[in-house]
Structures are given as structure tokens and as C-alpha cells.
Amino acid sequence: MDRVLTGSSPQVLRALNARRVLDHAWDVDAFTASDAMAWTGLTRSTVIGVCDHLVRQGWLDEVDDARAVGDYRKGRPARRYALSDRAAVVVGLDAGYDHMTATVADLRGTPLARSTVGIPARTPESIDRLADAEARRAFARRTIEQAIASSGVDPRQVLAITVGVPAPVDDAGRSPGHHWFWELVNPGFGSTLAGLAPIVQIENDANLLAIAEGAVEEGRGRGVHSYVAMVVGEGIGSGLMIDGRLIRGRRGGAGEMRFLDRVEGVGSPDGLALLCRAWAIEAIRSGTLPEGSLLGRLDPDTLRESDVEEAADAGDAAAIAILDRLGDRLAVICLVVGDLLDVDLVIVGGAIADALPAVIRRARATLADSDDPTAPELVASRLGPEAVGTGAIHYALGLVRERALDLAPGARHVA
Amino acid sequence: MDRVLTGSSPQVLRALNARRVLDHAWDVDAFTASDAMAWTGLTRSTVIGVCDHLVRQGWLDEVDDARAVGDYRKGRPARRYALSDRAAVVVGLDAGYDHMTATVADLRGTPLARSTVGIPARTPESIDRLADAEARRAFARRTIEQAIASSGVDPRQVLAITVGVPAPVDDAGRSPGHHWFWELVNPGFGSTLAGLAPIVQIENDANLLAIAEGAVEEGRGRGVHSYVAMVVGEGIGSGLMIDGRLIRGRRGGAGEMRFLDRVEGVGSPDGLALLCRAWAIEAIRSGTLPEGSLLGRLDPDTLRESDVEEAADAGDAAAIAILDRLGDRLAVICLVVGDLLDVDLVIVGGAIADALPAVIRRARATLADSDDPTAPELVASRLGPEAVGTGAIHYALGLVRERALDLAPGARHVA
DNA sequence: CCGAATAGATCTAGAGCCTAGATTTATCCG
DNA sequence: CGGATAAATCTAGGCTCTAGATCTATTCGG
Structure with missing residues (x-):
């Protein structure tokens, strides 16, 4: 901040090293100069210089819990630094x-x-x-x-x-x-x-779901580097995370699902929540439901997806048939996308993850039974509405x- | 080469600058220190130091055609450097x-x-x-x-x-x-x-076609940053270049086309050259071809794709029908892939580009007529067998x- | 043929950043 | 309280960069 550099200058090296240290700081609670030396291969003098620099800029705080943590036994206790998480x-x-x-x-x-x-x-x-x-x-x-x-x-x-x-x-x-x-x-x-x-960025919601899931996975052990995050509700959108990066396409339209109208056994890009209701209403109005059908008792005008799932849970054959159909549909979508992009994993979020878990279970079973050696695994998002x-x-x-x-x-x- | 560095040291800066200069050198025939100064924002002294360094390493040659090129009018003629293309x-x-x-x-x-x-x-x-x-x-x-x-x-x-x-x-x-x-x-x-x-790398052939097409496009003006290169012959494979980088997927299987067996109007991942022959043979053996049909005169055992194209060129209705069918099939494939990945452009190489240009023409027409606002453009590869x-x-x-x-x-x- | 004008090359300080190694400091342990 | 230990600090020296002065090669106009 205190000096603006024209092109490249001696200070570039310092900036580079600061960047490396700071980037690692993000992944740990706190660290000592010795840690940073291991990360970067730099000398202690240099590392301390870099850390002072970052403290002055406000990125790092010196946290004096050397003894509190009890990480050491002998010798002079090390100064500890931590990302100043409240700084910004x-x-x-x-x-x-x-x-x-x-x-x-x-x-x-x-x-x-x-x-x-x-x-x-x-x-x-x-x-x-x-x-x-x-x-x-x-x-x-x-x-x-x-x-x-x-x-x-x-x-x-x-x-x-x-x-x-x-x-x-x-x-x-x-x-x-x-x-x-x-x-x-x-x-x-x-x-x-x-x-x-200073930074404002607009992004597609399914892409953000993909990023959220990636961040969560990274939290628990190693991150998966190729997966698809689908937001399934009234429509279907997807975020494509392939080889560790988000695929956007020319106009940001990568992951759009209009092509589903050309896939056999799918036929339209409609979301599964929408279809669930539509099929249930169709069944109710068809008049072909048997006498004591739970589904038949629902009011077509106020019916929700979760009502269908409840009916199925209670053993209603027509409701089960609807969920099976939805599950097969989802499985086919996973197979098509999984094949073209060679992904391990499809994560489903949106209304369906909360209201229709049985559909995801059914699709998982179908995928497991498929003879496709590269069928992706399917899981429901656990992030809920804040995803x-x-x-x-x-x-x-x-x-x-x-x-x-x-x-x-x-x-x-x-x- | 003369010294191996442990971690990062003052020499890192020099290496960094050398890298920048060398990378630009790849894109021009020859350059002067002034050019490199503009590229990097470095001082003349520094640039010359870097260039000397690169000459000593064998990456650059000093080419003394300052006056030959006639690029300058006044002043001391500049030393010119060029990538030493025969050095490696x-x-x-x-x-x-x-x-x-x-x-x-x-x-x-x-x-x-x-x-x-x-x-x-x-x-x-x-x-x-x-x-x-x-x-x-x-x-x-x-x-x-x-x-x-x-x-x-x-x-x-x-x-x-x-x-x-x-x-x-x-x-x-x-x-x-x-x-x-x-x-x-x-x-x-x-x-x-x-x-x-020192470097050995194995890569999928369709991916290499994509890279070749990208290199060619970059040669003539600006490069396209999202496109699909398809190798269509006995089978169909594709290389996905999206957002300027190649999509590989978990096991390198991105761009595999097995999913085509689930696409309406396609139904199998077979290559168009294969299908062209199969359909022609079927037509010949069906015995339904009219009297003077050119197609009917071909020998099913030795028939090639180009024979069908020739028959169609000569006006044979059955042959035209086959090419139309192939063209529609190719158009559907382009629409599906184009939609999911939001690409501008599909480039087709392989047997079909050489032997069945009419199929590509037909598919182009279908795409142009489609009401899909994001339908990709389709072109035949011009690289031939060396692609x-x-x-x-x-x-x-x-x-x-x-x-x-x-x-x-x-x-x-x-x- | 000669002397401006021009622009690249070279030279000279000086500063920043890094390393290696010596020295100092803080703490534990017996 | 005096080792032992590990971190912090200090010192000298080298490399690379910049800025600006000086030198050099060439064109161009008279």
C-alpha cells in the first residue's frame, strides 16, 4: 500500500514469499516461523521478515499462546502467528x-x-x-x-x-x-x-453449490476433484467441477440441462419436484387409483412433493410408482452426465434433497445395479437451504x- | 544448471524474469531488448542480463539482422534475439x-x-x-x-x-x-x-486433435476458448476444450461418448463411417433399391464410405437418404454436447471429415435451422491425417x- | 564528408531481499 | 542455579534490480 510498483522490482520477491506464507496460513489455525520455513524453504530471518510484513499489513496476528498450546517441551518458545480472521x-x-x-x-x-x-x-x-x-x-x-x-x-x-x-x-x-x-x-x-x-462477482447458484460441497469435502479429508452438483427442484441446473475447477463455457451456460429433452427415459428438462406433483395430480385425476389409496385422498390444488413421499412411505403403490419413475429418471441423468464428463460423484441439492430423499435412494440403487463400470456415485447434499x-x-x-x-x-x- | 537451488533465493527473481521473456519469445520471430522491456516492464540493463543468461543456456540466439529487417530508421541498431529453434x-x-x-x-x-x-x-x-x-x-x-x-x-x-x-x-x-x-x-x-x-506424456487422440485445432486457430488470429473436437470414424471420441483448457475427468474419460445410446435419434455410440457402410449394405441387401440405383451396384463386401458419398453426389436417392440420416445424427450429438458444455464450436476430424463432407454439410444446415439459440457451429477439421x-x-x-x-x-x- | 539527432548499449551507484553463520535470548530440566 | 535446547536476532556478503549518466552505432540533412 505504501508504495506502488511500476513493473517488477526487487520487492516482487518479498511479495511472492508473503503470498506463499499467507496462503498456507489459511489452512492452519496458527503457525510458527519453523512451520513457515518448512512450507517455503526460506531462512528463519526471511520468514520472520515476511511475517512482520504481513502483521503490519493486517493479514496476520501474533498470537501469544506458545505455552498455552503446549506444543513444545524444550527451548525458547516460538512466536506464533495466525490469520487475522476478524481483520476483514x-x-x-x-x-x-x-x-x-x-x-x-x-x-x-x-x-x-x-x-x-x-x-x-x-x-x-x-x-x-x-x-x-x-x-x-x-x-x-x-x-x-x-x-x-x-x-x-x-x-x-x-x-x-x-x-x-x-x-x-x-x-x-x-x-x-x-x-x-x-x-x-x-x-x-x-x-x-x-x-x-473492492471485489464483486456474480455466479450461477449451481456452481456455488458445487463450490460449497467442495469446501465441505475438503474439510473432511481430501477433496474430490471431479463431481457434478445438481440443483433439482422446479428445474434442473448443475455446476460442473471437473479436474478441480469449475467449467463455465462460453456464456456461462455449461451445466444447463435443456438437452435432457433428447435423452431417452427423460424427455424434458423439468425438475423432479415439478414432475412429482404433476404426476401425482395426473394419477389423482385419472380416477384409476384403487379405493383406499392415500394418494387419492390428497387435494390436487395444495399437494406438495413431501405428501407424495409420505404416501409412498405408508405403502401407497401409486405413490411408490411415481417415486420409482423419478428415481430412474435421476439415475439416467447421472449416467449421461457421468459418462461424458467422467465424474466420480453427483451431489444433488435443492428441493428434492430435502423433500424427496426416497428418489435419491432409488436412483442410487439403480446406479449400483447398472452394468456401467463408470457409473458415478450419487449423494444428497447435506448443506440444506444455506448451501x-x-x-x-x-x-x-x-x-x-x-x-x-x-x-x-x-x-x-x-x- | 550450474547451481542447484535449495528453496527460494535471490536467483529466483532472475529465473522468473527469464521465464517471462522466454515465454514471449515463443510468440514472435525475433525481438529486441526494447520489446522485452515492454513485455515485462523491466529495465534495459535487466532485460539484457536476462537475455544473455538465456543465450548462455542455449534458449536464445542473437540474430544479427538488425539492418536486414529494416525495422528501424534512426539511432543505433538494436541487437535482436530469437528463440533458438534448432537447439532442441x-x-x-x-x-x-x-x-x-x-x-x-x-x-x-x-x-x-x-x-x-x-x-x-x-x-x-x-x-x-x-x-x-x-x-x-x-x-x-x-x-x-x-x-x-x-x-x-x-x-x-x-x-x-x-x-x-x-x-x-x-x-x-x-x-x-x-x-x-x-x-x-x-x-x-x-x-x-x-x-x-526428460518428458514423456501419453494423451488421448481426440484431446490431441483439440489441441491441434486450437494451435491452428491461434495461428490465425484469436483462439477460441471453448470447443469440442470429435474424432468420428469407426467410433466417436471427443476432446473437450472448455474455458481454454482440456477437460480430462477422473480417469481421463471425459469426452467418451457411450452415453449416446441414451440419446433419442442416436441410440448407439457407433461411429458414422461404420454406420454409413452398415446402412448402405442393409439397403443393398434389402432388395428394395430401384432398378438403376448406383448404390445397388456396389459390392457390399468391399464398399467404402466414399462410395456412398459418390453415389449421393450422382443423385442416388437411397445414398442421399443415408447421408441425411447421418447428418441429422451428427447434428443431435452437437446439440447435446453443445448444450451441456456451452461451446461455440464443434470441430469434426477422423475418417468422416475426409470421406463424408456431405454429412457435415447436412448437419451444419440442420443446426442452422434449429431453434436452439445456443446451437454450436460445426466445422470439419482441415488438418487431415496428420492431425x-x-x-x-x-x-x-x-x-x-x-x-x-x-x-x-x-x-x-x-x- | 561532417555534425546533429536518435536510440540502443554499457557503466556506476545504491537499495532491497536473501543466505549463512555467529550471537543472544527465553525456557525447560535436573 | 547451571546446562541443554530451540528460537530470535545480528552481521556480513552476494545477487538482482533500478535510476540515471555516459558511451556507441547509425541515419539524415546540409
Whole structure:
């Protein structure tokens, strides 16, 4: 911060080493100079110089728990450093169709505050393009500002904001304009939020689910490097994490599932929650259900997916048939995507993961029985409704981590 | 080379700058210190130091055509440097099912020598796993050694060898063992070739086609960053270049096309050349062809794809119908892959690009007529039979370019 | 043919960053 | 309280970079 370098200069080396140390600092609770020496191969003098540098910049804190931890027995106790997790924060905004949730989290990803607003529903008929876009941008900004306020951090400490939307998003943060829904849910948040943080990024919600799942997996042992995260509910979207990185495609449309209308045994890109209801209603109205059918007693107008699952649990044959059909459908989708992309694992989130676990069980069984040696494993997301927000946080943290040294973390005004 | 560094040291900076300069040197014919200053933002003194360094290592030559080129008008003429393209070479081996072709190329990718051998055909019945594997490894080594010998370069100048095989290949260069064909065509070349070059890499042939097409496109203007390269002949394989990088998947199986048996209007992963012959034979044997049909006159036992195309060109209705069917099939494949991966462009190589251009024309027309706003463009590869070899060369060059400074190029023994 | 004008090459300090090794400091242990 | 031990600090020296002065090769106009 104190000096801006033209091109490359002697200080570049220092910056490089600082980067290496800081990056490792993210993965541990605290560390000593000896740890950093092992990480980097640098001399103790150098490492200490680098750490001092990072402390001065606000990235590291010197934590004096050398004796408290009890990690050592003999010799002079080592100074210990730790990522200054309260020095800066990031914000993740889950900007869904009918609600928005902003989460403020520290540099470790621990949520500090959360704020939610509901949004009036819109249909292609009731939409007012410009007004609704403007309203949505205002909702987003207000939700984020509320979350920041209730977290109690200085707004200047926000280094990055990530917004998750249910639409494909290209490198510049835009969604294709030829679709009313995409245009509605991604009305160009960039300019509205630009003032709130040095980094603002829009991202597809399924991609964020993929990132969230990856972060969780990494937490428990080794990360999986190729998997697909599917958001299955009213529609189907997917985030493709292949070879350890997210596949976006030309216009951010990678993972779109329209092609399912050409797959045998699928035939449409509809979401399984939608189909579950549609098939149940069809069965009820067909009048072919047997006398005491549980499914038959449901009201077609207020019926929900979970009602069908309950009926099936209670042994209703027609409900079981619907879930079986949905399970087979999901299995076929997994096989197709798994084959083309050679992934290990498909993680399903969205409405279906919560409301229709039996569908996922059924699809798992079908996959296990298949003779395909490369059939992927299928699991339900365990992240629940905060999944997209969590992914947004982790994505934002990744952005901060990448460019950490360009972003001095706040002016270190201790509260 | 003269000193091995422990961890990071002051010399790291020099290495970093050398890397930057050298990397740019690859993209230009020759350059002056002023050019390098613009690239790197370094001082003239520093740049000249770096260039001297690279000349001493053998990567650059000082070319004294300052006045010959006529690039300047006034002032002291600048010293000019150029990548020493003859200082080192790479080898690409196209290791197909029934033949192998090795190509030796200089650091610019210009072919210097080529050597081909035919390989006895094998079927699941006639195969002798161990003996055939050993024979194939020997063929590969011999073909490469022949090509190097006929190129006249010192074998120690070979910095990298890439082998392209018609099978999925994982990070370690292995193909899944559960398939006789894959096991046959990739019998583990790594250990056999390890002595011939410091870098040896096995890669899938469709991936190499993708790299070759990318290198060609980059040559003529800006490179496309998301496209699919398909090798269509007896089977269909594809190389997925998305967001500027090759998608491999867990076991290197990304781009496999077995899932096509689940796509409506396709139904099998068979190659279009195979189907073309099969359908033609079926038509001939069905006895339903009209009296003077050109197609009817062909001998089912010796018929080739190009015969069908010729018949269609001459107006034969049955032949035209076959090509139309093939074209529709190809269009559907493009739509499915294009949708899931959001690619701009599908490039088709293999037997079909040469023998059945009408199929590609027909598929192009179908795609253009489709109401899909994201339908990819379809083009035939123009690289011909050397495509895989060219891709192998470019892949090897990429590897050399990445690790250039770890590989001093030869001992500079001028011929 | 000669002397500006021009632009690249070289030279000279000086500063930053790193290493290696000697010295000092903080702590445990008997 | 005096080793033993491991971390921190200090010192000297080397490498690489920058900035700016000086030198050199060439064109061009008179």
C-alpha cells in the first residue's frame, strides 16, 4: 500500500514469499516461523521478515499462546502467528427468485450475521422489466447492508461480495438476455454493489453449490476433484467441477440441462419436484387409483412433493410408482452426465434433497445395479437451504485469497 | 544448471524474469531488448542480463539482422534475439490401432522428419496380451528412434515426447484396464520411452486433435476458448476444450461418448463411417433399391464410405437418404454436447471429415435451422491425417514451454 | 564528408531481499 | 542455579534490480 510498483522490482520477491506464507496460513489455525520455513524453504530471518510484513499489513496476528498450546517441551518458545480472521470479512448473497439471503462471514468462512428478505413473485405476464430490475438491485443492496450492519463490522472491512443467481452467468457477470427469467433474476448487480467492496462477482447458484460441497469435502479429508452438483427442484441446473475447477463455457451456460429433452427415459428438462406433483395430480385425476389409496385422498390444488413421499412411505403403490419413475429418471441423468464428463460423484441439492430423499435412494440403487463400470456415485447434499449462501462465501474467500496482497485488509482500527 | 537451488533465493527473481521473456519469445520471430522491456516492464540493463543468461543456456540466439529487417530508421541498431529453434526438438507419436507415425519437430512446431510403421491388426480373439503389449512398445520406440535418426538431430536434443492413443488416458498415462482395445492401444509406453526424453506424456487422440485445432486457430488470429473436437470414424471420441483448457475427468474419460445410446435419434455410440457402410449394405441387401440405383451396384463386401458419398453426389436417392440420416445424427450429438458444455464450436476430424463432407454439410444446415439459440457451429477439421501427430507436437511443445528453464536445451554442440 | 539527432548499449551507484553463520535470548530440566 | 535446547536476532556478503549518466552505432540533412 505504501508504495506502488511500476513493473517488477526487487520487492516482487518479498511479495511472492508473503503470498506463499499467507496462503498456507489459511489452512492452519496458527503457525510458527519453523512451520513457515518448512512450507517455503526460506531462512528463519526471511520468514520472520515476511511475517512482520504481513502483521503490519493486517493479514496476520501474533498470537501469544506458545505455552498455552503446549506444543513444545524444550527451548525458547516460538512466536506464533495466525490469520487475522476478524481483520476483514466477505459477503455471500443468495439471490433467489423469491427471496434473498445475505451472509457475512469472517476470513475462515464462519458466518457472523445473516439477513433475509422476501421478494414479490413475478411471471412473464406481470413483469415490468425495468422497474423489477431496479427493485431487485435495491433489494440486493439493502439485504447486504443490513447483514453488514447487524454483524457489527466496519463496512470498509468487506473485501468481496459474491452473488448467486439461478441463471447462467458469463465472465462479465451477465446472463443471456433472451430469457425473461434469467433477465429478471440477474438484473446486473455489478454496478449497484460496486461501491460496497473492492471485489464483486456474480455466479450461477449451481456452481456455488458445487463450490460449497467442495469446501465441505475438503474439510473432511481430501477433496474430490471431479463431481457434478445438481440443483433439482422446479428445474434442473448443475455446476460442473471437473479436474478441480469449475467449467463455465462460453456464456456461462455449461451445466444447463435443456438437452435432457433428447435423452431417452427423460424427455424434458423439468425438475423432479415439478414432475412429482404433476404426476401425482395426473394419477389423482385419472380416477384409476384403487379405493383406499392415500394418494387419492390428497387435494390436487395444495399437494406438495413431501405428501407424495409420505404416501409412498405408508405403502401407497401409486405413490411408490411415481417415486420409482423419478428415481430412474435421476439415475439416467447421472449416467449421461457421468459418462461424458467422467465424474466420480453427483451431489444433488435443492428441493428434492430435502423433500424427496426416497428418489435419491432409488436412483442410487439403480446406479449400483447398472452394468456401467463408470457409473458415478450419487449423494444428497447435506448443506440444506444455506448451501448457495455457503458456496457464495467460499467463492468470495477464494477470490480474496487469490488477490490477498492487493487488498490490504482494513485500516486495523481495533473496535 | 550450474547451481542447484535449495528453496527460494535471490536467483529466483532472475529465473522468473527469464521465464517471462522466454515465454514471449515463443510468440514472435525475433525481438529486441526494447520489446522485452515492454513485455515485462523491466529495465534495459535487466532485460539484457536476462537475455544473455538465456543465450548462455542455449534458449536464445542473437540474430544479427538488425539492418536486414529494416525495422528501424534512426539511432543505433538494436541487437535482436530469437528463440533458438534448432537447439532442441520434440517428438509426437500418433500411436493408432493399425499404424504409428512419429514426427520430430523443432521448437516452433515445424516438422523436421517423420517415420511410419504399420502394425498387425488384432481382435479380441487373436490377441496375446503380454506379447502384443511388448510388441507395441517396441514399435513405438523404434518408430521414434527412426524419426529422430532421419531428422539428423542429436538424440539428446529431444526434450519431450507425446504419445497419442485412441483410448482415455488418466493423469498417470494409463488407460482403464477393463477394455481389451484400450489395453491394447495403450500398453504403458511410459517406461519404454522414459530414456528417450526428460518428458514423456501419453494423451488421448481426440484431446490431441483439440489441441491441434486450437494451435491452428491461434495461428490465425484469436483462439477460441471453448470447443469440442470429435474424432468420428469407426467410433466417436471427443476432446473437450472448455474455458481454454482440456477437460480430462477422473480417469481421463471425459469426452467418451457411450452415453449416446441414451440419446433419442442416436441410440448407439457407433461411429458414422461404420454406420454409413452398415446402412448402405442393409439397403443393398434389402432388395428394395430401384432398378438403376448406383448404390445397388456396389459390392457390399468391399464398399467404402466414399462410395456412398459418390453415389449421393450422382443423385442416388437411397445414398442421399443415408447421408441425411447421418447428418441429422451428427447434428443431435452437437446439440447435446453443445448444450451441456456451452461451446461455440464443434470441430469434426477422423475418417468422416475426409470421406463424408456431405454429412457435415447436412448437419451444419440442420443446426442452422434449429431453434436452439445456443446451437454450436460445426466445422470439419482441415488438418487431415496428420492431425493427431500435430496435436502431439503442440502438446509436447506446451510441456517444454512450461518447464523450459528446468530443461537446459542441449550442450550447444553446433553441427 | 561532417555534425546533429536518435536510440540502443554499457557503466556506476545504491537499495532491497536473501543466505549463512555467529550471537543472544527465553525456557525447560535436573 | 547451571546446562541443554530451540528460537530470535545480528552481521556480513552476494545477487538482482533500478535510476540515471555516459558511451556507441547509425541515419539524415546540409
